[in-house]
Amino acid sequence: MAPPPPSMSPRMTVLILRVLTFAFLLISIVILTTNTSTLEAGDAEFKIRFKDVYSYQYMLAAIVIGMAYTILQVALTLNHIVKRNAETSGDGNLVFDFYGDKVISYILATGAAAAFGATNDMKPLLALFGFDNFVSKGYASASLLFLGFVCTAILSVLSSYALPKKV
Amino acid sequence: MAPPPPSMSPRMTVLILRVLTFAFLLISIVILTTNTSTLEAGDAEFKIRFKDVYSYQYMLAAIVIGMAYTILQVALTLNHIVKRNAETSGDGNLVFDFYGDKVISYILATGAAAAFGATNDMKPLLALFGFDNFVSKGYASASLLFLGFVCTAILSVLSSYALPKKV
Numbered sequence: 001m002a003p004p005p006p007s008m009s010p011r012m013t014v015l016i017l018r019v020l021t022f023a024f025l026l027i028s029i030v031i032l033t034t035n036t037s038t039l040e041a042g043d044a045e046f047k048i049r050f051k052d053v054y055s056y057q058y059m060l061a062a063i064v065i066g067m068a069y070t071i072l073q074v075a076l077t078l079n080h081i082v083k084r085n086a087e088t089s090g091d092g093n094l095v096f097d098f099y100g101d102k103v104i105s106y107i108l109a110t111g112a113a114a115a116f117g118a119t120n121d122m123k124p125l126l127a128l129f130g131f132d133n134f135v136s137k138g139y140a141s142a143s144l145l146f147l148g149f150v151c152t153a154i155l156s157v158l159s160s161y162a163l164p165k166k167v
Numbered sequence: 168m169a170p171p172p173p174s175m176s177p178r179m180t181v182l183i184l185r186v187l188t189f190a191f192l193l194i195s196i197v198i199l200t201t202n203t204s205t206l207e208a209g210d211a212e213f214k215i216r217f218k219d220v221y222s223y224q225y226m227l228a229a230i231v232i233g234m235a236y237t238i239l240q241v242a243l244t245l246n247h248i249v250k251r252n253a254e255t256s257g258d259g260n261l262v263f264d265f266y267g268d269k270v271i272s273y274i275l276a277t278g279a280a281a282a283f284g285a286t287n288d289m290k291p292l293l294a295l296f297g298f299d300n301f302v303s304k305g306y307a308s309a310s311l312l313f314l315g316f317v318c319t320a321i322l323s324v325l326s327s328y329a330l331p332k333k334v
Contacts, residue, residue, distance in 0.1 A: 055284035098327065106276050106320065113277035114284030117222035121285040125292070153273065160265065160327040 014158060015077055021151040022070045025108075028144035029063045032056060035141065037134040048126075048134055055118035056138070062111025063145060066152070069104045073097075098163050101156035108149035115142035181325060182244055188318040189237045192275075195311035196230045199223060202308065204301040215293075215301055222285035223305070229278025230312060233319070236271045240264075265330050268323035275316035282309035 032050050039046040050056040076093070119138040126135050199217050206213040217223040243260070286305040293302050 054287040058284070102320075102324070102327075106273075109273050109277050110280035113280035117225070117281030117284040118288040120221040121289055153269075157269070160269075160330060163327060163330065 010158070010162075011077065011081075014155060015074065017151045017155050017158075018070050018074050018077070021148045021155070022067060022074070024144045024148035024151065025063050025067050025070070028141050028148065029060070029067070031137055031144065032060060032063070032141040035134060035137040037131045039130050046129065048131055050138075053118055053122070053138075055114040056141075059111045059115040059142070059145065062107045063148075066104055066108050066111075066148060069100060073100070094159070094162050094164055097159040098156075101152060101159045105149060105152040105156045108145060108152055112142050112146040112149055115145065177325070177329075178244065178248075181322060182241070184318045184322050184325075185237050185241050185244070188315045188322070189234060189241070191311045191315035191318065192230050192234050192237070195308050195315065196227070196234070198304055198311065199227060199230070199308040202301060202304040204298045206297050213296065215298055217305075220285055220289070220305075222281040223308075226278045226282045226309070226312065229274045230315075233271055233275050233278075233315060236267060240267070261326070261329050261331055264326040265323075268319060268326045272316060272319040272323045275312060275319055279309050279313040279316055282312065 035050045035056075037048050039048075050060070115138065119135060119142060123135050126132070202217045202223075204215050206215075217227070282305065286302060286309060290302050293299070
């Protein structure tokens, strides 16, 4: 029987971080898109949805891009594992990982920041109209997106170290 | 007479990008901190300052951190040049550059995103009260911060490529 590996392989660490990123983004998008509050004042009815907040629209775009990229990366990794050429990946893939992780981590960071910024500054006004629940869900969704960003930022550090040397 | 170098040295490119970052952040902070609008309605007077917007407070913190880091990096580079050991910098410095550029670029990106998000979503309300000028200056300041982020993101790519290999 072969002895267990002394530490987790880098490829497995990366895979776990990608799955974590996907999980955080999935929960974030579910909370975001189901975030609706209704205020009844006599005969009138006021409804607020995530689409009414520009920053939440950008946030949605950021999450969708992040999820698509993560699915692509997991598929590429599984393809490598199935083909058993795990240790012979070309330099092109490492460069793609580097720029991909970098750009996607910026997109996720700005999505979370825009959502936090807008939620924080609209909070007094929204609370005035009794939309506290809408605000809470906005924070929850942005927090999960932030956790997804943290995973991608760690992946970006790892893919920077894996970068092939020029010259 | 020595022939001119065929292309700009990497150290000079980095120095130019740092000076550009500093210039963008400096103009951004000046526009941000002088952004005040007053609305006179009969006897009443309403004043809005950048401090009244939470996202602008975070933006200010991001710019200050970015400027401090950039000054430190320029000082370190000039110190290297003066000591004429430009080509013998240790690995520790390269690792500091890598993590520094990475973290600062995230801070600048989130500062700009929070400001854009909040400005965009408060725009209708602020315009209603005649604070259009306040909104315009908010956008101008956030745009300059974004340009500062772009410079730092390029620096982060450069410092990733310069990263020493971990065996």
